[in-house]
Amino acid sequence: MKNFRNNKNKLPVISTASLPDIVFMLLFFFMTVTTIKDNTLLVDNNLPNATEVKKLEKKDRIIEIFVGKPAPELAAVLGSEPKIQLDNKLASVNEVSAYILSELAKKPEAIRNYVTVSLKVDKEVKVGIVSDIKEELRKVNVLKVNYTTYEGDTSINVQ
The missing domain is CATH 3.30.420.270 (Nucleotidyltransferase; domain 5)
Incomplete structure (x- = not known):
């Protein structure tokens, strides 16, 4: 009987097989959406x-x-x-x-x-x-x- 009680309290194992797919999908999303600053300042620009x-x-x-x-x-x-x-x-x-x-x-x-x-x-x-x-x-x-x-x-x- 003791074995049955221990199995009820344990949580089921979560599969992490799709985790790399999600990480790469997020990586590609941010790579396509992010813009790169295209101006290098040649002048001092301390704004008021x-x-x-x-x-x-x-x-x-x-x-x-x-x-x-x-x-x-x-x-x-x-x-x-x-x-x-x-x-x-x-x-x-x-x-x-x-x-x-x-x-x-x-x-x-x-x-x-x-x-x-x-x-x-x-x-x-x-x-x-x-x-x-x-x-x-x-x-x-x-x-x-x-x-x-x-x-x-x-x-x-x-x-």
């Missing part, structure tokens, strides 16, 4: 803080422009004047409109009117270069401009 912040939802409708002083390894060659980074190269203000047009041509025609230019400007940069970039954007009729910031206390921005 702001209190009223809204996240841009649709990443396929954003064209990014980085503005800042050259990174420390490039500063010896290029100096300390603020530079504009378009994709993975440094450019002048005159090249912005051609870059925007080429990026718009890559987008599907249905969303070209909804594209936003995201300016990621270092907080040490003077407003003159930003004004020049906005003037170039007006020339190609791209009027939706976003200034990327961090959410936080704005008193940190004033020095």
Whole structure:
């Protein structure tokens, strides 16, 4: 009788034969869904803080422009004047409109009117270069401009 009572309290054995299949399925899922960061920053990009912040939802409708002083390894060659980074190269203000047009041509025609230019400007940069970039954007009729910031206390921005 004693043997029958011990068998009732034991849990059935769970088969782990399908566990490797599940692990590989998850691995392939994350490999296909994950995107790799495609821009290497050539300029310093310490963004200012702001209190009223809204996240841009649709990443396929954003064209990014980085503005800042050259990174420390490039500063010896290029100096300390603020530079504009378009994709993975440094450019002048005159090249912005051609870059925007080429990026718009890559987008599907249905969303070209909804594209936003995201300016990621270092907080040490003077407003003159930003004004020049906005003037170039007006020339190609791209009027939706976003200034990327961090959410936080704005008193940190004033020095």
